[in-house]
Structure formats: C-alpha cells, structure tokens
Amino acid sequence: MTDDTTRGDVRLSGIGKTYGAFTAVHPLDLTIPEGSFFALLGASGCGKTTTLRMIAGLEEPTSGTVHLGEQDVTALPPYKRPVNTVFQSYALFPHLDIHENVAFGLRRRGIKSVKKQVAEMLDLVQLGDKAKHKPHQLSGGQQQRVAVARALINHPRVLLLDEPLGALDLKLRRQMQLELKRIQTEVGITFVHVTHDQEEAMTMADQVAVMNAGRVEQLGAPADLYENPRTTFVANFLGSSNLIEAEIAASSGDTLALRAGDGKLSLPAARCSAPTGTGEKVLVGIRPEKISLAHADDAGEIPDGRNRLTGRVTAASFIGVSTQYVIDSPVCEGLEVYVQNVERDGRLAPGAEVVLHWNPEHTFGLDAAQAIDAGVEKVETDSGEGAGA
Amino acid sequence: MTTLTEAPPAAPEPTATKARSRRKLTPYWLLLPGILWLLVFFALPMVYQASTSVQTGSLEAGYKVTWHFATYWNAIAEYWPQFLTSILYAGLATLFCLLLGYPLAYLIAFRAGRWRGLVLILVIAPFFTSFLIRTLAWKTILADGGPVVGVLNSLHILDVTSWLGMTEGDRVLATPLAVVCGLTYNFLPFMVLPLYTSLERIDPRLHEAAGDLYAKPATTFRRVTFPLSMPGVVSGTLLTFIPASGDYVNAQLLGSTSEKMIGNVIQSQFLTVLDYPTAAALSFILMAAILLMVTFYIRKSGTEDLV
Numbered sequence: 018m019t020d021d022t023t024r025g026d027v028r029l030s031g032i033g034k035t036y037g038a039f040t041a042v043h044p045l046d047l048t049i050p051e052g053s054f055f056a057l058l059g060a061s062g063c064g065k066t067t068t069l070r071m072i073a074g075l076e077e078p079t080s081g082t083v084h085l086g087e088q089d090v091t092a093l094p095p096y097k098r099p100v101n102t103v104f105q106s107y108a109l110f111p112h113l114d115i116h117e118n119v120a121f122g123l124r125r126r127g128i129k130s131v132k133k134q135v136a137e138m139l140d141l142v143q144l145g146d147k148a149k150h151k152p153h154q155l156s157g158g159q160q161q162r163v164a165v166a167r168a169l170i171n172h173p174r175v176l177l178l179d180e181p182l183g184a185l186d187l188k189l190r191r192q193m194q195l196e197l198k199r200i201q202t203e204v205g206i207t208f209v210h211v212t213h214d215q216e217e218a219m220t221m222a223d224q225v226a227v228m229n230a231g232r233v234e235q236l237g238a239p240a241d242l243y244e245n246p247r248t249t250f251v252a253n254f255l256g257s258s259n260l261i262e263a264e265i266a267a268s269s270g271d272t273l274a275l276r277a278g279d280g281k282l283s284l285p286a287a288r289c290s291a292p293t294g295t296g297e298k299v300l301v302g303i304r305p306e307k308i309s310l311a312h313a314d315d316a317g318e319i320p321d322g323r324n325r326l327t328g329r330v331t332a333a334s335f336i337g338v339s340t341q342y343v344i345d346s347p348v349c350e351g352l353e354v355y356v357q358n359v360e361r362d363g364r365l366a367p368g369a370e371v372v373l374h375w376n377p378e379h380t381f382g383l384d385a386a387q388a389i390d391a392g393v394e395k396v397e398t399d400s401g402e403g404a405g406a
Numbered sequence: 407m408t409t410l411t412e413a414p415p416a417a418p419e420p421t422a423t424k425a426r427s428r429r430k431l432t433p434y435w436l437l438l439p440g441i442l443w444l445l446v447f448f449a450l451p452m453v454y455q456a457s458t459s460v461q462t463g464s465l466e467a468g469y470k471v472t473w474h475f476a477t478y479w480n481a482i483a484e485y486w487p488q489f490l491t492s493i494l495y496a497g498l499a500t501l502f503c504l505l506l507g508y509p510l511a512y513l514i515a516f517r518a519g520r521w522r523g524l525v526l527i528l529v530i531a532p533f534f535t536s537f538l539i540r541t542l543a544w545k546t547i548l549a550d551g552g553p554v555v556g557v558l559n560s561l562h563i564l565d566v567t568s569w570l571g572m573t574e575g576d577r578v579l580a581t582p583l584a585v586v587c588g589l590t591y592n593f594l595p596f597m598v599l600p601l602y603t604s605l606e607r608i609d610p611r612l613h614e615a616a617g618d619l620y621a622k623p624a625t626t627f628r629r630v631t632f633p634l635s636m637p638g639v640v641s642g643t644l645l646t647f648i649p650a651s652g653d654y655v656n657a658q659l660l661g662s663t664s665e666k667m668i669g670n671v672i673q674s675q676f677l678t679v680l681d682y683p684t685a686a687a688l689s690f691i692l693m694a695a696i697l698l699m700v701t702f703y704i705r706k707s708g709t710e711d712l713v
Contacts (some may be wrong), residue, residue, distance in 0.1 A: 075614050095617040108615035112633045121629075122619035167619065 025086025026051050027072060027175055027207065032081030034067050041067045043231045044080055049175075049209060049224070051086075054201050056210045056222035060254070060392075064231040065211045069177050072209065074098045085174055096125075101168035102177040106184070107160045109152035115139070115163055116148040122171040138170045141200065158189045165197070169204060176201075178210045182217065190214075194221050215255050219243070227251050229392065243304075247290040249383055252302050254392035259308075261301045261326075261349040262385065268293055273382070275301060278348040282324045282380065289382030298385035305353040307379040310342065312362060313370035325374040328352060330367050344371060459686035469682065477687045485671050485688060489695065492668040495582065496651035499589035503597040503646045504639070506590070511601035511638070512631075516610070529598050537592065541659050544588050548578045548660070580662035588656035596645040604638025605631070640707050648696055668692055 026048050033044035042064040049055045057065040070076035072083055074095035082091045090098050101122065109118050119138055120131040128134075139145045142162035144155075152160055161181060168176055181197070182190045198221050201208045212218050218225045219239040227234045227242065227250070235242060235251045246252035249260060263277035268286060273293055275282045282301055291299045303324075311319055319325060328346035335358075342354040342365065354373060356365075365371065459477060463469035482489075514525050532540055547554055555578050558564050567573040572583040608631060616626040632639075654669030661667075668688065675685035 073618060075618070095614070096620045096622055100618075102615070102618045104611050104615055106609070106611060108609065108611040110612060110615070110630060112630075121616070121621075125620040125625060171619070 025174075026084075027209070028084040029068070029072070030082050030084070032068070032071055032078045032083060034064070034071060034076060035079045040231050042071075045233050047226060047233065047236070049207060051207055052205050053223045054198065054208045054210065054221055056212060056218035056225045057228055058212055058215060058218040058225050058254075059228035060213055063228045065213075065228045066179055068228070069102075069179055069209060069211045072175065073100055073102045073177050075102075099174045100177060101171050101173040101175075102179060103161075103164045103168050103181045105180045107152075107164040107181075109160055109163055109167070111152055113151075114148065115144065115150050115152065115155070118152065118163060119167045119170055121167060126171075134170060138166045141169075141203070142166045142196075157185050158193060161185065161193060162196070165200065169200070169206070173206065175207045175209060178208060180211055180213070182212070182214075190217070197221060219255070227254060229254075245288060245381060246302065247383070248391070249300065249387045249389055250392035252381075252383065252392070253390065256304065257353060257393075258302045258304055259349070259352045260383070260389050261303075261352075262389075263299055263301045265293060265295050265297045265299060267295060272377070275299065275382075277301065277326075280326050280346075280348050282326075283377045284380045284382050285378060288378075288380065291382050291384040293382075300383040300385050300387070300389060302381045302383055303375055303379060305341070306339075306355040306357075308352075308354045308373050308375045310344075310354055310356055310362075310365055311372045311374065312364045313372060314364075316372045319372060319374050322377070323374040324377050324380060325372055326352075327370070327372055330365060330369045330371055332367055333365065340365075344373060346373070455686045455689060458682050459690055461683050465680055474683070477683045478691065481684050481687045481691060485668065488666050488668045488671050489692070491666065492651045492692075493695075493699075495586050495589060495657070495665075495667060496647050496653075498586045499593060499650050500597075500643050500647045502586065502590040503594050504643060507594055507597035507601055507642065508639075511598050511605055514598075514602050515605035515608075526602070529595050533595065537655065538659075541588055541592065541655055544584070544591065544660055545579065548584050548587065550577055550579060554578070579660065580665070582661070582665055584660040585657050585665050585667070588660045589650045589653060592653075592656065593646040593650050596649070597642040600641040600645060601635065601638040604635045604641075608634050636707060640704065643703075644700060648700070651696060652692060 028049075029045060029047040031044040031046060032042065033040070034042040045068070047068075057068060059065045067076055071078045074090070074093060074097075078091065082089055084090065085099065090100075110121065113121070116135055116139075119135045123131045123134060135148070136145065139148060142165055144159060144162055144166070147155060147159065147163075152163065155163065161184075164181070165176075165178075178197075182193050185193060194217055197208070197210075210218070210222060219242075222239060224236065225239055225242055226236045229250045234248050235246065237245075242251060243255055246255065246258065249258075252258035252260065261277050261282075263275040263282060265273055266276040266281070267274045271286050273284045273286050273289060275284055284299075284301060286293055289299060291297065313327070326346045326348055328344040330342055331345050331351075332343040334341050337358070339355045339357050340361070342356065344352045344354055346352055352373065457471055458469070460471055460473050460475060461469040462472045462474045462477075510529070514522055514529075518525050546552070549555070555564070555576065558567075558578065559576050564573055564576055564578070567583050568575065572586070573581040578584050578587075612630055612634070613626055616630045617623070621629060651667075652669050654667060654673050657665050657667040657670050658673075672685050672688045672692070675681045675688065
C-alpha cells in the first residue's frame with residue numbers, strides 16, 4: 018500500500034498448483050526484480066496464468082510461498098495484497114462509469130477525495146474526457162486503458178497483466194505495447210505480464226520466463242533468450258530455429274568440431290547446453306537470418322572458417338524486406354533461411370544448388386534427448402503430433 | 407422496383423410486385439393469432455368489465471349503463487381496509503420471498519456447480535402439484551397443536567408475532583402470519599428464477615476484480631453483485647407482488663374472515679353477492695393501484711439502463 022515503504026522483489030519459492038491429478042504448475046522458483054517489466058511467456062495451458070493468479074491471490078497454491086519484498090503474502094486473500102490485476106477481459110464494472118471504476122480501489126481503502134487522483138490517472142492513459150461514460154460505450158483499446166488505470170491508481174507494488182492485449186486487433190496491440198511500456202517506465206512499478214505472443218514479450222519485457230507444460234524452460238533478457246536458447250522449446254517458440262542433428266567429433270579448447278552427415282560444423286563450447294564429450298549427440302541450432310546463401314558456382318568465394326552446408330532451394334517466398342528460402346540439405350531437410358533483399362541473386366530460385374554458410378559464433382548446441390519440434394507453432398497443418406503446446 | 411443487372415427479368419412485373427407485397431404482409435399474418443387471442447380474451451373482457459363497473463340496476467330488473475361512478479367511491483370507502491391488507495400481505499410475502507430467494511438463487515448461480523440443474527428442478531418441482539393442494543397442505547403444517555406451532559411457541563416466536571398482530575395466542579392457522587406464509591411459499595419460484603437468471607449472467611471475474619481492488623467479500627456483494635442483480639430483483643419482486651396482491655386462495659384457506667384480502671372481496675361480490683358493478687369497480691381500482699405502485703417502483707429503483 019502507499020504508506021508502506023518496504024518495497025521489493027516478488028519471490029516465488031517452490032510454488033506449484035495441482036488440480037486433482039493434473040499439475041498446472043510444477044513447483045517453481047522465480048524472483049522478479051523490483052521495478053522490472055517481467056513477462057511470463059508460453060502457449061495456452063502452460064501454467065503462466067495460474068502462476069499470475071497465485072501472485073494475485075486468486076488461486077491458492079498447492080505448495081510453496083509468495084513473498085513481496087520481506088512480506089509472506091501466501092495466506093493473504095486478494096483484497097489484502099498490495100497487488101493489482103489487469104484482467105484478460107478487463108472485467109470493468111458495467112454498472113459504474115469510468116470515473117467510479119477507476120476510483121473503486123481508492124474508495125475501498127477509505128480514501129474520500131478521489132477526484133484529483135482519478136483525473137490524473139485518466140490523463141495518464143489519455144481518457145480524461147471519458148470519465149462519465151459507461152464501459153460499454155468505450156472501444157476495446159479504451160476499456161483496456163481503463164483497466165490499467167483502475168489498477169495503477171492504487172500504486173500496487175506489482176501490477177499483474179493477464180494477456181491484456183489479447184482481445185485487441187494487431188495494429189492496436191502494437192500501439193498498446195508501446196503505451197504500456199511508456200506507462201511502466203513512467204510509474205516505475207513492477208509489471209508482470211502474461212502473454213502467448215513471443216513478439217509482445219520480447220518488445221516489452223526486460224526479463225522473460227518462457228513456460229512450457231507447467232515449468233519455466235528458460236529465464237533471461239529477450240535478446241539473451243533469442244541468441245542463447247537452452248532448450249528446443251525456447252529455440253522454436255521464440256522466433257524459429259534450424260535444428261540439425263549432429264555428433265561431437267572432437268573438442269579442441271573452446272571449440273567443438275561436429276559431424277552432421279558428410280558435413281563438418283563447429284560450435285563454441287560455451288554455447289552448447291548439452292554434454293560435450295566426444296561422440297555425444299547434439300542438436301545444432303542456427304537462426305534463419307544468420308545464414309547467408311551462395312550459389313554453388315560461387316562456393317569458392319566463401320571465406321574460410323565459416324560453417325557451411327550444401328543444399329537445394331525448394332521454395333522461395335518474397336516478403337518485401339527479405340526473402341524466405343526453404344532449403345533441403347542432405348544433412349537436414351527443410352532448413353529456413355531469411356535473406357535481406359539488399360542485393361538479390363536472381364539465380365536463387367527453387368531448384369538451385371546452394372551453399373549455406375554462417376559464422377560459427379552464431380551456432381548453439383542443444384541436448385539431443387529433447388523433441389526436436391517442441392514449441393513449433395503449428396499454424397499451417399494441424400496434423401502435428403502435439404509437441405510443444 | 408430495383409433493377410436486376412445480372413439476371414434477366416424472368417418474372418413479369420405484376421407477379422414480382424405481388425410476391426413482394428405478400429412478403430411485406432407476412433409479419434402481420436404471424437401476429438394475427440396473438441392479436442386475436444388478446445382481443446377476445448383481454449381487450450373485450452376489459453371493455454365489458456369497464457362498462458359493468460358503471461352500470462346500475464338489479465339482477466331481476468337487469469343492469470343498464472348509467473355512468474354511475476359513485477360505485478368506485480363507495481367501493482373504496484367500504485373496502486379500503488381490504489386493499490391495505492392486500493398490499494401489506496403481498497408486500498410482506500414479497501419481502502420474505504426476496505430474503506429466502508436471494509441466497510438460494512446466489513447459491514444456485516455461483517456455488518451449486520454440477521448440482522445446479524437439480525436444484526433448479528427442485529425449485530420448480532412444486533408446480534407439478536396443484537396450487538390448491540399445496541395451499542391446503544399448509545393447513546396441516548400450521549395446524550393447531552402441530553409440531554411447527556409447538557416449536558414456534560417454545561422458541562417464543564409466537565409471542566413476538568402476536569405482539570406484532572400477526573398471530574393470536576398460540577394459533578398460527580387463521581392468522582395473518584398463515585396467509586403471508588402461504589403467499590411466500592406459493593410465489594417463491596417467481597422470485598428465485600429471475601434472480602437466478604440475472605445472477606448467473608454476472609461475469610465471475612467481476613468478483614475477482616472487486617477482490618483484487620481491496621473489496622472484502624461483503625463489500626463485493628454490496629457494490630458489485632447486488633447492483634448487477636437489480637434487474638432480477640425488480641422483475642422478481644414484480645412477479646411476486648402483482649399476483650400476490652390479487653390472490654384470494656391463500657387468505658381463504660389459511661386465513662379467517664378478518665384476513666380478507668381484496669381478492670376475496672372481489673370473488674364474493676362476483677360469485678356470492680352478485681353485485682357485478684362493485685366487483686368490476688374493485689378490479690379496476692386494484693389494477694390502477696398496482697400500475698401506479700409498479701411505475702413508481704421501477705422509476706425509483708433506477709434499473710432502466712440495467713435491464
């Protein structure tokens with residue numbers, strides 16, 4: 018609450034939730050630093066919303082504790098927690114006007130003169146002129162901002178956002194992402210944001226926890242997660258990755274020499290999260306945009322020291338800023354390559370023989386014991402075997 | 407006629423016009439049975455009753471419309487206590503229905519889970535027996551020296567109700583309390599069902615949101631749940647109060663001559679005394695009184711923009 022000066026981190030220790038035989042959230046430890054914009058990212062049903070609701074007190078954890086700073090709030094009902102939530106459907110009170118919706122929390126805490134604060138808060142979310150309107154008279158984006166204002170006016174230690182942008186169309190969503198980020202920077206409150214949209218998580222959050230099947234797969238800054246995924250789920254769910262099955266042929270100092278079919282690849286040992294003994298199987302990962310393409314005739318011009326694979330273009334789609342190629346290599350089928358349209362090589366059409374090459378520093382290594390297609394978004398076909406989500 | 411750009415004009419014009427005008431008439435054809443029904447069974451009797459209420463004469467000599475409005479004033483002067491009794495009993499029954507029905511509807515809407523359907527059926531189940539039988543059953547329940555009266559007596563509840571003038575001595579049957587009990591029982595489903603419908607429509611996330619915004623459960627109820635259930639409260643109270651205030655069966659079976667409601671008076675004027683003008687006038691007075699109260703009530707409860 019406002020008079021409480023001992024602010025601090027949100028600490029989840031061993032917190033878990035089961036519903037009968039179903040485990041929604043496996044006991045997890047998570048520390049959300051004070052003042053950060055933290056995203057819980059995952060597909061639907063991964064336990065991210067349950068985790069958020071346990072912080073809010075709307076769901077009682079089966080095990081573990083929730084701390085806000087030094088205070089253990091595990092046993093506190095929602096109305097006693099210095100935490101506020103922006104609900105997915107906004108949950109604005111339909112019988113109250115916007116002013117009263119925003120003033121709701123202040124009034125419940127016995128604050129009499131709310132007028133000035135409400136007006137300031139509505140200005141912050143640029144809805145000063147809508148105070149007398151009822152929620153149903155506002156557009157989705159405006160309702161969303163009212164929901165944010167209604168929560169923020171209480172100066173919570175933590176603001177919880179449950180897929181707050183899910184109901185908005187793409188353009189409005191982009192706009193609101195920037196808006197929320199601006200508000201968070203302005204008020205400096207810890208934001209915990211639940212989303213299934215990896216782009217949203219990456220644009221807004223300082224820290225992202227990628228969740229899958231009730232567990233945190235990996236935690237880190239967006240760029241770190243993207244560049245150094247440690248599981249196939251993270252590699253596939255955040256952007257897309259080419260994963261190639263390979264075997265460690267030799268290790269010399271900081272570099273691992275790999276054998277993938279006939280090809281030889283190298284990988285910095287530090288970027289391999291799998292066991293690095295000779296003969297171990299690994300999945301070699303490379304992001305599509307890190308790969309360069311050369312026509313087979315120009316193979317001699319590729320500098321030494323780069324990882325290279327040969328293949329044949331099976332599809333090329335031009336999407337303006339870049340062209341996306343699908344390439345079948347003897348080592349691995351269906352490799353994706355994104356090439357910026359700076360100088361387009363007209364020979365790179367379907368059927369062309371090409372050489373893929375990239376800086377070994379951009380390669381990452383993953384444990385081959387995992388499902389290679391975990392976290393792959395199955396949009397085009399629904400015949401997948403249910404990996405990931 | 408709008409021009410058809412793609413299809414050739416297959417049908418000659420007159421036929422098309424005819425088809426169109428027939429289509430325009432369809433809604434009226436659909437309305438016709440309902441309109442006829444209302445005309446024959448509502449509008450005509452109303453006109454007939456209105457004319458009866460201003461007639462004078464006798465059974466033997468026959469009745470004539472003489473615009474004798476004095477019948478109204480006489481009826482009010484003579485029977486105003488029964489009007490008040492009706493409003494009091496119906497009002498009390500409505501209040502008790504609300505007090506009993508709200509928690510029940512709340513429970514069904516939010517807590518019943520998979521039992522919801524069953525409990526709803528139980529609420530409606532009494533309708534499978536005749537109204538008369540159900541009311542007669544209360545005669546047995548409230549019988550002198552019966553267990554209910556015994557319990558009420560030993561808890562000294564009868565002392566309180568008899569001080570309030572609702573019972574006499576250690577009797578419940580043939581007292582106002584018995585009539586109110588009967589009315590409450592008979593009209594309870596009319597309260598529960600609309601309440602349930604409006605409670606069930608409330609998004610449970612609004613409760614969570616209120617809790618999240620520092621409202622204790624009781625405050626959540628007062629500030630969110632109850633205001634949002636107002637449409638149900640209003641329609642429930644109307645559906646209870648209106649028929650209860652015109653009811654005569656409960657007063658007849660469970661009350662004594664001193665618990666006569668206006669329904670009983672109208673019934674006896676029509677069927678026993680055979681004073682048709684007075685009976686008709688009383689009916690119109692009751693109708694006007696109810697309309698007046700309902701209008702005032704709906705204005706007051708401010709639910710126009712909620713419904």
